[in-house]
Amino acid sequence: MTDLKLPQLPDRNPVKLSIAVMPDLHQALIDYAALYAATYGRDEPVAELIPAMLAAFLESDRSFARNRTKR
Template identity: 75%
Template sequence: MADIKLPQLPDRTPVKLTISVMPDLHQALTDYAALYARAYGRDEPLADLIPAMLTAFLDSDRGFSRSRAKP
């Protein structure tokens, strides 16, 4: 094994999830996508926005972050 600084990259294989949402949540997500398009000048599909939204939410949840850091 070579002695290099960069560690082996983690598994980056996407995991596909299928979910059902209530109509009001779907509308809110659609509205968010429209706001995103106005803010950044490009349309992004909900399937691309939702993972980014979930990541941002989890990253901002301090209680969740603390609980994951505990052994």
């Protein structure tokens, strides 16, 4: 087997999740999308922003990262 610098790529098939949120959270997400559009001059649907928001949240949670690496 060859020693490549690039490791095998992880599974990149998206997993679809369906969730229900309370009306106040839904409004907050709409407000966030509006602020995003005003900031970057580009409209993005809430459904496109949520995965990035969740990833940013998980990456910023030090306790989660610490405990996740212990597995």
